[in-house]
Every structure is written in structure tokens, then in C-alpha cells.
Amino acid sequence: MNGSTGIERLDLSTGFDLSDDYDGPLLQVSGLRTEIxxxxxxxxxxDGVDFEVMPGxxxxxxxESGCGKTMTAISIMRLLPPGGHVVGGSILLQGRDLLTLTEEQMRSVRGDAIGMVFQDPLAALNPTIKIGDQIAEGVLLHRPVSHHQxxxxxxxxLDLVGIAQARDRLDDYPHQFSGGMRQxxxxxxxxxxxxxxxxxxxxxxxxxxxIQAQILKLIDDLRRQLDMAVILVTHDLGVIAGRxxxxxxxxxxxxxxxxxTLTLFGNARHPYTEALFNALPEHAASAGGRLRTIPGIPPDLTDPPAACRFAARCPRAQDDCRAIDPPLITERPGHSFACLHPVGDPELIRPTGLKPLRLAEDSPAPTKIKISELDVADKLDSGVPIGRPLVQVANLVKDFPVRHGLFGRQVGAVSAVAGVNLEIIRGQTFGLVGESGCGKTTTGRLIVGLEEPTAGTALIDGIDLFRLRGKDRRRYRRRVQFMFQDPYSSLDPRMRVGAILREPMIIQGVGSPRQQRARVADLLADVGLPHNALDRYPHEFSGGQRQRLGLARALALQPKLIVADEPVSALDVSIQAQVLNRMRDLQSGLGLTYxxxxxxxSVIRYMSDLIGVMYLGKLVEVGPAGDVYDHPLHPYTHGLITTIPVADPWSERSKEHQLVAxxxxxxxxxxxxxRFRTRCPLAQEVCAAVEPPLIELRPGGHKVACHFPLEGKVPESIAQKVTEPTAQSVPEPVEGPDPI
Incomplete structure (x- = not known):
């Protein structure tokens, strides 16, 4: 191993010694079977998983969610949840079977021979222990060193992974780091x-x-630096393509x-693999069509089919697929698939360029929205016609106080939202994008009334929620719903799904128990969950399934406006396509505004009529979705777009740098x-002295707040203000991004 750390590897007490000269697979998983x-x-x-990982x-x-990819990973680590057991197969690490080790012996392997990065760092890190002590704990367990060492x-x-002033951050707690820093x-x-x-x-x-690009590049760099192998579990095909x-x-x-990777993206042979590619949002966004989906849902793994498990959803399925369980066959060295009627080209040995993906038949036309007999319309509905603003936000400001000391003395304020103006037309979708901490979630919470603004207004149908009281305010809340980013923390872990979905109707006094139960059944069908989900608890679902439960709960009262905070961030592409199509169907059938x-x-472009780009509390660009995506005006928007991972290994691996550092x-x-000047490669002295206003540079309402937009000409009146002397003190010119 790399010896620069000054910490020598120990021989484990189990005798599990990893050799630098081993020339076989580092990890070999054979016939792995895990049951819950x-x-x-x-x-x-x-159920019978085989694969291997070579050194480096x-x-x-x-x-898809629930396919077993995370369960495979935690089976290797032997960190299964309650009720979980590996019941068959082997997991060989340099030829030694991890399944034969005792729990005490396995603890010597975890964190030393095998490390794991969990999906949710906030849940994986202990909130009561300092970061330095949490990292040092593993070193003390596996190495003969002092606490100081x-x-x-x-x-x-910490310095290796890019945490600035690493020694000064050792005594910080997890909540003092951003999401990217916690990762x-x-x-x-x-x-x-x-x-x-x-x-x-x-x-x-x-x-x-x-931040995603930075983390992936970091893992890739460390893999090469430490000669380390990596198992990357993800639903993002763009991440796979590039890494x-x-x-x-x-x-x-x-x-x-x-x-x-190149063969898979250029000549996939299994219909399921092809279907995953076809479901990507970028395949429909440019043409304005519906996303192609995989019909149906994965089989219930408590009673899996005896034949091909994909047959019920496969457009190529024939009678033999429903009678025979296809084995994993190797068509040529290094390429195996389990299908009796494969797609792709059997003669194509090594693709030289990415072939156009074979598109399956278009998804069926949206079915007519089934309006439940449960009618939640109320007298507050003003019937604003399409074409008129439903949401009007003016000069919206939200500052959160920063307090210190025993008595909570205010020592500053977090400028979360700083003068945002926007309108959303009834029946349309406004997409709000930006990095973590830019204020987009706070803006959404202000609009639905979960936060009270410091200044400015957020009106729905011309009504300010914070001016309503009592019963009027409660009834008005039925018109506006919020889909939370983390469905696990927003769903009561002590309640079954049926009770969770009925709760809003019970609180609002809407419908009889029979009508409420019928509505719940409709909601489960709408979001693609089986009826037996009613009696299960949130923890019994995968992350993607919980996200769909969050959508179902938001739809329970048939609101007029839904503010959806990262509605598909935890979903794989196939389920994401189903949810996004369903959201568009509901919008068309019920006149919803999003x-x-x-x-x-990619998701925002597909779903939105207008896109707003936020940076550090301010809107820096607003315009029609196609214009913003294809012809960005702000350097920040351009940086976000160029950093998006795409499902094309040739394109992904040709990217040379990030614009946003x-x-x-x-x-x-x-x-x-x-506010973007400290990271902007185009920043000049004027950027530090004068805040650029949000002005229209293109017809159709394409606006930008930048002194040096990438396209277009700044109006003369604005340019004159930029060049006029200012009484403010001007900081030193910015020559490049601030060091992190």
C-alpha cells in the first residue's frame, strides 16, 4: 500500500493478511443469496449473484430501487439489517471467504481491508461525537498508534479529501458541515x-x-493514488458512464x-438494460415527448417468479420466457447476460462509438386521470384561469439569526433568500435549480407557508397565507402541498402507510372513511406501489419507494400547487420516468401547478416551462426551459450544465475541467x-463593487443578473451604471476562485 501515511499495516489477529503480490481477483462473489x-x-x-472485482x-x-444492489454491498460487509441473513454462496477477498469469519474477526476486516461510504452521511455519522474522534476511532481499532497519532x-x-483547514475542523460536529462536506x-x-x-x-x-463531480473525481483520484478497487452502487447511468x-x-x-462499460453503453444485450437507457430524461426533453418507462413494477421478492423475472414487463417476452428461468450465459469473454431473446447486435464485438439507442415502442398515451369520488374543492378556489399568475413572489427575503452563547445572543444572520421575484402561471411548472445552500428549498418553504418571510410577499391566488387565521388558514393549506426531499424523515415511522396517507384527509375532515380508503388505494396505484403496501411501515420500503409515498401524500388532498423539493433525487431512471410522467399527467388532468x-x-428541463437558477439566495438567471438549458447566459448556469453527468462514456471521459470550482x-x-464573483472565471473589479440587476437580454423573458453575460449585450443604461464611480470601497480585483 501507499506508505506516505507513516502508519504500517498490521497483520490481523485472524491471520487475514492481504498480499501485494496477489494476481487474482481482489473480490469474488459467487452464488450469493441473502434473505430478509x-x-x-x-x-x-x-438470489444467486456472481461478479468479481480486480485490484485497482x-x-x-x-x-432499480429494490433490485438488491445495496443489499449486495452490505452483504459483503456483513452489515445486514435485523432479520437479514446470508444463506448461500461465498464472498472471497483474495481467496479468503468472509462468510466463514466470526463477527469479531469480521470487525477486523471492516474499515481496514474494506471501507464503505454510506448513502446518507448524516445518518451514518454520530451527531454527538466530534468528526476527528469518529475518524480516529477506526485508526485506533486497526493500528497500534496513540490517540494523538x-x-x-x-x-x-480530511486534508486528502479536500477539507480546508483540516486540523481546525477535527473538533467540529457533523451538523456543522454541508452535505457535500459530510460526504x-x-x-x-x-x-x-x-x-x-x-x-x-x-x-x-x-x-x-x-459537488457530485468533485466527490466522484476525488474517489477516482484516490483510487489511482492508493491502488484501490471501488464498487460504485448507483442508479445514475451518467455516473457509471464516466467512472x-x-x-x-x-x-x-x-x-x-x-x-x-463501453460495451454496455454501445451494445446492451438485455432488454432491461436497454429499457434503463430509454428512460433517461434527456431522451425525451429535446423532443418534448413523454419519457419512456418500463411498464409495471418489479416482482414481489417474497414470492419471486419461477421463470424470467423480467418477463412480465418485457416487450420481447414470449412463452418460453414465462416457463424457463434463463441462466447467465457468456456470449463472448467478458460479456454475460440472462435472456432468451436478447436485444443488440451479436456481431458487434467492440463498439467504436456510441450507437443510437434502440428506442422501444413509445410509452402508452396517458390514461384519463381517475378523479376520486373524494372531492376536496373548497370555497377558497378563486378559479384563476390558465395564463394568469397563480404564484406571485415579490422582493422575498428570509434571514435566519445566528446565535451564540448561553443566552442566545444574535451575532449575525444567514442570508438564505435575498430579494427573490418570480411568477408561476397557473397550470405551468417553474423549475428552481442551484447548489446546496443556495436558498431554493427555503424559497419553496416560504411559498407554502412553512417559513415566515423576513420581508416581501408570496401570494397564492392573490392571498397571503400569513394574513389568514383559524379555519380559513387551515382550509387554505389544502390548496398548497410540499413534497419533502427526505421522505424517511417526513413519514412517521410509527404509522403504517394506510394511516399516513389517510391522515391529511382525517385532519381536514374530508370524505367518509370509505371514501378515504378508496382515495388511498387510488394514490398507491398512481405512484406504482402494490396494494399490500398499506400495512407496511416506512422503514420496510427502499429509498425510491419512500419517495413515491411522499408524492402520494402530497396528492392526497388534490392541491392546486405542489412545491416538490427534489421529488426524484433518490429514484432510479425507470421509476423516475414513471413518477415524472405521472406528475405531468396529473398536471394536465387536474390543472396542477408545480x-x-x-x-x-435534466429533470428540470424535461418538466419545466420556466427555469430559475439560484445562487446564494438570489436568482441569477430566469427564462424558458429550452433557452436556459441550450443557451445559458450566466457563467454559473453554464457551469452547472457542463458538469451534468451524461449516459455516454465517450462524452463523459472527454470532459477536461469544471467551470464551477x-x-x-x-x-x-x-x-x-x-455573489458569484469569488468563483467566477470572468469576474472583474466591477463585479465586487456593483450588484448586477436581473434584466431581460433575450425575447421571451430570458433574464440574467451578470455584468459579463455569455451572450447578448448589456443595455446601455445598465452599462453606464456599471462604469459610474461608486462611493463604496471597492475590494481588490478578483483574479480567480477563492481557495477552499
């Missing part, structure tokens, strides 16, 4: 003992595109296809003038 025993059934979560290689595992190692790996801390913990294998489970799911050497595609607990908050510009500055003390 529930109260009345057993889930066959992983990155292997991507992809598939372990703390030095913690500072070293870096998780990576630092996993790398503290320089493992031979790193398992990263959705390491960038909740991160915006700029993985080989790909394992899983469906319903099994491997259905595995090959190198404010969609997301860091995924580092993380946003503190909102407690934002930069003067243009």
Missing part, C-alpha cells in the same frame, strides 16, 4: 486505514451536480447483464456586489 425474514414472509433480496478496478452496480491521521485524510468526511473515514476495496453506496445521490470500468446490472435480486426544486437539470461562500457574510 419479516414477520409473515421472507424477502429473497439477493471500479465496478458499477446499477438497477490517530488524530494526526484523521487530519491527514467527504464519510470518504475520509472509509480511507483512514487505506483499504484495498472501497464500497460507495450512492455516494452522490443527494448532492448537486458541482466505471465494468458494470453489473441487477434486477429483482439477480445479475441480468455484466460487461465492460414549483420543482432540484439539482438535476469549490463550494459557495458563507451566507452569513456573502461577497459584495455579485
Amino acid at each position: 425474514r419479516l414477520r409473515h414472509a421472507t424477502v429473497h433480496a439477493v 478496478e471500479t465496478v458499477g452496480i446499477v438497477g 490517530a488524530r494526526l491521521r484523521a487530519a491527514e485524510v 467527504r468526511v464519510m470518504i475520509a473515514m472509509a480511507l483512514a486505514c487505506e483499504p484495498r476495496l472501497l464500497i460507495a453506496d450512492e455516494p452522490t445521490t443527494a448532492l448537486d451536480v458541482t 466505471a470500468d465494468r458494470v453489473v446490472v441487477m434486477y429483482a435480486g439477480r445479475v441480468v447483464e455484466t460487461t465492460d 414549483l420543482i426544486i432540484s439539482h438535476d437539470l 469549490g463550494e459557495p461562500p458563507s451566507a452569513v457574510n456573502p461577497p459584495s456586489g455579485c
Whole structure:
């Protein structure tokens, strides 16, 4: 291993010694079977999985929510949830079977030979223990070092993953870090003992595109620097395209296809793999069509089909598919798939360029929206026609006080939203994008009345929620619903799904119990969940399934406006396509208006009529979705778009650099003038002196707040103001991004 750390590897007490000269697979998983025993059934979560990882290689595992990819990863670590058991197969690490080790012996492997980055760093990090101590704990467990030496190692790996002033941050707690920084801390913990294998489970799911790119590049750089192998578990095909050497595609607990990345993207052979590609938002956004979806839902793994598990959803399925369980066959070395009637070209050995994806038949036309007999219309409905604004936000400001000391003395304020103006036309979708901490979620919470503004107004149908009282305010809330980003924390863990979905109707006194139960059944069907989900608790669902429950709850009262905060961030592409299509169907059938908050510009482009780009509390660009995406005016918008991972390995691996470097500055003390200037490669002295106004540069309402837009000409009146002397003190000229 890399010896620069000054910490020598120990021989484990189990005799599990990793050799630098081993020339076989680092990890070899064969016939792995994992079951989760529930109260009345057993889930066959992983059923006969085979794959291997070579030293220094990155292997991507992809598939829908509930396909078994995360369960495979935690089976390797032997960190299964209650009721979970590995019941068959082997997991060989340099030829030694991890399944034969005792729990005490396995603790010597975790964190040393194998490190893991978990999907949710806030849940994985102990909120009561300082970051330095959490990292040092693993070093003390696996290395004969003092506490002081372990703390030095913690500072070293924090610096390695890009945490500024690493030694000064050792005594900070997890809540004092941003989402991207917490993910870096998780990576630092996993790398503290320089493992031979790193398992990263959705390491960038909740991160915006700029931080996502930084984290992925960091993992890639560390893999090469430490000669480490990586298993990358993700539903993002763009991430796989740019980072993985080989790909394992899983469906319903099994491997259905595995090959190198270029072959998979250029000549997929399994219909399920092809369907995942077809469901990508970028395939429909440019043409304005519906997203192609995979019909139906994955099989119930408490009673999986005896034949092909994909047959019920496969357009190529024939009678033999419903009678025979297809084995994983190797058509040529390095490319295996389990299908009796494969797609793709059997003669294409090595693709030289990305072929156009074969598009399956178009998704069926949207069915007529089934309006439940439960009618939630009320007398507050003003009947604003399409074409008139439903939402009007004017000079909206929200500052959060920063307090210090025993008595909570205010020492500053976080400028979360700083003078936002926007309108949303009834029946349309406004997409709000930006990095974590830019204020987009706070803006959404202000609009639905979950936060009270410091200044400005947010009107729905001309009504200010905060001026209503009592029964009027409660009834008015039925018209506006919020979809939370984290469905797990927003769903009561003590309530079953049926009770969770009925709760809003019970509170509002809407409908009889029979009508409420009928409405709940409709909601489950709308979001693609089986009827038996009614009796289950939130923790019994995958992350993607919980996201769909959040959507169902938001739809329960048939609101006029839904503010959706990252509505599909945790969903794989196939389920994402179903949810997005359903949201558009509901919008068309019920006249819904959406404010969609997301860091995924592909989703925003597909769903939105207008896009607003936020940076550090301010809107820096607003315009029609196609114009903003295809012809951005602001350097920040351009940086976000160029950083988006795309499902094209040739394009992804040709990207040379990011335009947006580092993380946003503190909102407690934002930069003067243009708030983006500290990270902008085009910044000049005037950017520090004068705040650029949001002005229209293109017909159709395409506005930008920038002194040096990428296209277009600044009006002479504005240019004159820019060049006029100012009485303010002007900071030193900015020559490049501030160091992080």
C-alpha cells in the first residue's frame, strides 16, 4: 500500500493478511443469496449473484430501487439489517471467504481491508461525537498508534479529501458541515486505514451536480493514488458512464447483464438494460415527448417468479420466457447476460462509438386521470384561469439569526433568500435549480407557508397565507402541498402507510372513511406501489419507494400547487420516468401547478416551462426551459450544465475541467456586489463593487443578473451604471476562485 501515511499495516489477529503480490481477483462473489425474514414472509433480496472485482478496478452496480444492489454491498460487509441473513454462496477477498469469519474477526476486516461510504452521511455519522474522534476511532481499532497519532491521521485524510483547514475542523460536529462536506468526511473515514476495496453506496445521490463531480473525481483520484478497487452502487447511468470500468446490472435480486462499460453503453444485450437507457430524461426533453418507462413494477421478492423475472414487463417476452428461468450465459469473454431473446447486435464485438439507442415502442398515451369520488374543492378556489399568475413572489427575503452563547445572543444572520421575484402561471411548472445552500428549498418553504418571510410577499391566488387565521388558514393549506426531499424523515415511522396517507384527509375532515380508503388505494396505484403496501411501515420500503409515498401524500388532498423539493433525487431512471410522467399527467388532468426544486437539470428541463437558477439566495438567471438549458447566459448556469453527468462514456471521459470550482461562500457574510464573483472565471473589479440587476437580454423573458453575460449585450443604461464611480470601497480585483 501507499506508505506516505507513516502508519504500517498490521497483520490481523485472524491471520487475514492481504498480499501485494496477489494476481487474482481482489473480490469474488459467487452464488450469493441473502434473505430478509419479516414477520409473515421472507424477502429473497439477493438470489444467486456472481461478479468479481480486480485490484485497482471500479465496478458499477446499477438497477432499480429494490433490485438488491445495496443489499449486495452490505452483504459483503456483513452489515445486514435485523432479520437479514446470508444463506448461500461465498464472498472471497483474495481467496479468503468472509462468510466463514466470526463477527469479531469480521470487525477486523471492516474499515481496514474494506471501507464503505454510506448513502446518507448524516445518518451514518454520530451527531454527538466530534468528526476527528469518529475518524480516529477506526485508526485506533486497526493500528497500534496513540490517540494523538490517530488524530494526526484523521487530519491527514480530511486534508486528502479536500477539507480546508483540516486540523481546525477535527473538533467540529457533523451538523456543522454541508452535505457535500459530510460526504467527504464519510470518504475520509472509509480511507483512514487505506483499504484495498472501497464500497460507495450512492455516494452522490443527494448532492448537486458541482459537488457530485468533485466527490466522484476525488474517489477516482484516490483510487489511482492508493491502488484501490471501488464498487460504485448507483442508479445514475451518467455516473457509471464516466467512472466505471465494468458494470453489473441487477434486477429483482439477480445479475441480468455484466460487461465492460463501453460495451454496455454501445451494445446492451438485455432488454432491461436497454429499457434503463430509454428512460433517461434527456431522451425525451429535446423532443418534448413523454419519457419512456418500463411498464409495471418489479416482482414481489417474497414470492419471486419461477421463470424470467423480467418477463412480465418485457416487450420481447414470449412463452418460453414465462416457463424457463434463463441462466447467465457468456456470449463472448467478458460479456454475460440472462435472456432468451436478447436485444443488440451479436456481431458487434467492440463498439467504436456510441450507437443510437434502440428506442422501444413509445410509452402508452396517458390514461384519463381517475378523479376520486373524494372531492376536496373548497370555497377558497378563486378559479384563476390558465395564463394568469397563480404564484406571485415579490422582493422575498428570509434571514435566519445566528446565535451564540448561553443566552442566545444574535451575532449575525444567514442570508438564505435575498430579494427573490418570480411568477408561476397557473397550470405551468417553474423549475428552481442551484447548489446546496443556495436558498431554493427555503424559497419553496416560504411559498407554502412553512417559513415566515423576513420581508416581501408570496401570494397564492392573490392571498397571503400569513394574513389568514383559524379555519380559513387551515382550509387554505389544502390548496398548497410540499413534497419533502427526505421522505424517511417526513413519514412517521410509527404509522403504517394506510394511516399516513389517510391522515391529511382525517385532519381536514374530508370524505367518509370509505371514501378515504378508496382515495388511498387510488394514490398507491398512481405512484406504482402494490396494494399490500398499506400495512407496511416506512422503514420496510427502499429509498425510491419512500419517495413515491411522499408524492402520494402530497396528492392526497388534490392541491392546486405542489412545491416538490427534489421529488426524484433518490429514484432510479425507470421509476423516475414513471413518477415524472405521472406528475405531468396529473398536471394536465387536474390543472396542477408545480414549483420543482432540484439539482438535476435534466429533470428540470424535461418538466419545466420556466427555469430559475439560484445562487446564494438570489436568482441569477430566469427564462424558458429550452433557452436556459441550450443557451445559458450566466457563467454559473453554464457551469452547472457542463458538469451534468451524461449516459455516454465517450462524452463523459472527454470532459477536461469544471467551470464551477469549490463550494459557495458563507451566507452569513456573502461577497459584495455579485455573489458569484469569488468563483467566477470572468469576474472583474466591477463585479465586487456593483450588484448586477436581473434584466431581460433575450425575447421571451430570458433574464440574467451578470455584468459579463455569455451572450447578448448589456443595455446601455445598465452599462453606464456599471462604469459610474461608486462611493463604496471597492475590494481588490478578483483574479480567480477563492481557495477552499
